[in-house]
Amino acid sequence: MSDLVAGPADVAAGLAVHGADAVDRSARAALVAHDVPARLAAQDPTLWGPGAEPAARTRLGWLDTHCRSWDLLPQLAELTAELGDLDHVVLAGDRATTLAAEVIAECLGRPLTVLDTADPGPVRAALADRPARTVLVLAGPDLDRTTDAHLRAYRQVWRDAGPEAARHVVVVTRPGSALETLADEWGAVVLPVDPEVAGHWAALTAFGLVPAALAGAPVTELLDEAAALAGALDRVRDNPGLALGAALGAAPGGGRATVALVPDGTGLDGLRHWAAALLATATGGRILPVAAESPDAPGATGPDVLTVSLGGALGPGAAPGPVADVAVNGPLGAQFLTWQYAAATAAAALRVDPFAAPAGVAGDDEPTPAGRSPSSVEGAIEVYAPAGAPADLAGALRWLTDGRGPEEHLAVTAWLDRRADAAVAGLRPVLARRTGWPVTFGWGPRRPAHTDGRARHLQITGAVTDDLPVPGRPYTFAELQAAQAADDRGALARRGRPVLRLHLTERATGVAQLLDTAGRTRT
Structure with a gap:
């Protein structure tokens, strides 16, 4: 990773981006040659090509x-x-x-x-x-x-x-x-x-x-923080959005399509989840953002990973240490605008439409009964393995992580309670360490769908012991959630993506069992 302290930084309105030029020293020059800073600041809808122009004409209001x-x-x-x-x-x-x-x-x-x-x-x-x-x-x-x-x-x-x-x-x-x-x-x-x-x-x-x-x-x-930064967005230098966007746009061409977003310890930890969702949307899956727990978490670093740290304002004269390839540090309002500008710039560099909707996402149909039986039951986990996959838990997990294709990753989605069942998020680092793959984690239905085309999916559902009726509707909340999860599985299967569903018959016990099995399973 680059020495961020020694390298130059792009700074405006209290927000600094360190290390961006070291990712690809020609990336910024290429964007400048196409007049991207001035055109984007002027809300030019032609930046992303003819196919994106109709949507861009009505979707660039985020700039002001x-x-x-x-x-x-x-x-x-x-x-x-x-x-x-x-x-x-x-x-x-x-x-x-x-x-x-x-x-x-x-x-x-x-x-x-x-x-x-x-x-x-x-x-x-x-x-x-x-x-x-x-x-x-x-x-x-x-x-x-x-x-x-x-x-x-x-x-x-x-x-x-x-x-x-x-x-x-x-x-x-x-x-x-x-x-x-x-x-x-x-x-x-x-x-x-x-x-x-x-x-x-x-x-x-x-x-x-x-x-x-x-x-x-x-x-x-x-x-006020966003407004203070806005004046820098047509610059060639000291334009944090351009610097970050150039680095992000160059990363896939340099073999680093996975971008790990990590907290730098100075606050704004939750920002990485929003930035990850934005990047997945804006780059149409060309960049795989992984919201990692810490700079040393499994999957947060590596030769095929661009590690980007995020945080709040540093003290006067301070700079982040060499814990990431790129560091973005500054006030929250400026962060929002910087990441949006960077995502749009990266999309221009990658020649993708940043405003396109994903295909094959789950629908909003009324719940209907589901009737498939599990392929096996082990402890508190029902395994719903697809045809041709091993029926047992360890075998099904091995099947899911076998035969990884080019640029594939593993996407874990938990259709559970993200507070009461928070421990299941520990699957991301466990599976990243065991497989060496990029692994993402999301709570259904919060998962970004733009990277589905390169993912193998692990879906986790759970039994409900205290359901709640939806007043005036012929279904309950649990039935609504189960229908959403089934819609998601169906959409992924229709796109030919591998999907393994694990159902926890007792949630706390099932989460502990799954973490233990995933940690021990040879991949």
Whole structure:
């Protein structure tokens, strides 16, 4: 890895990128030769080729959405004051619309409960926590089945407890959506999102700012930090976004398509999860981002890995030590804009459409019964091995990791409770150490789908002992979650990807058994 202390850094608005030029010293020059800094700063939709141009014409608002978001601040201040007695903020929505707000709250130390799952455990826990003092933020481009279920569950609790539901709900959505129509029908507050920004690009729009502000985060500072950085984005030097984007765009050509994102110990640890999701989306799978637990975690380093550390502001004159190939360090608002600019720049270098939707993602169909029997049962784990694979647990795991193709990786998705079942995340480093492969980990349905075409999939589901009905619907939360997991398996199978499902009949015991077996299984 490069000596970051000795090398030059690109610095602007308190954010520094160290080590980028050492990845490929010609990468920045190639981008400059194509006038990428000036064209991107000017929101030129032709940067990614003719196929991407139609979407890019309406998707580049993230470059200056921080300016338009200032218009939200008076309304947010008024709303926060009006709801000051509601001290439990719950955010419900899908991964793309909740992750940035979750990162803001986590990095700035503000309490925020995120419901992006149909698992009954976290839903039941949220419903039981101060319902009369809860404000539910529903965020999304439209009303999906899971968000509908969350809203119905909360309205039932409020109906039983007495509070007026409309006062307890804030909706963040696009104008004209079914979610907006529903909110209008019963008088809930609706805040529109920037129509020129979508998905993980929307961190500094109402999607990220409204829940964070209600949770007490200083969102004005985030916008100020982004605005301070924006003036550097058309430069050739001291442009952190260009430096980082050049390094990321050059990495696959240098044999390092895996980009490990690691915390550097100076705060903002959760930012790596949002950055990983953004990179997977923007580069269409050409870059495989791995959110690693630490710089020395299995899979965080290696000759075919570009290691990038992230963190908050360093002290005056300080620089990160040689723990990564590239280091990105600075305030959170500037980080968001830097990573977005870098992702768009890397996409230009890789000649991919950064705004394309992934193919073959799970749908939103109504739950239907599933009837397949397990291929074997070992302890607290039911093994659902595909045809031609060994039926036993160790054999099925070996099958999944045998015969790795070029640039393939292992993707682990746990359709469980990410708090009560948090220990299952330990599978990522265990499998990375045992296989030597790049291994990603995600919580269903939070997994980015853009890298599916190069993945072999391990899906983990779990038994539910205390299910929860969805009021007014003919299914429960557990049935909804099981249907989502089945949809995901089906989508992957239709694309010809290897999928192994393991079902934990008792979650805590099954997680311990799986970690032990994975650690001992020869691969």
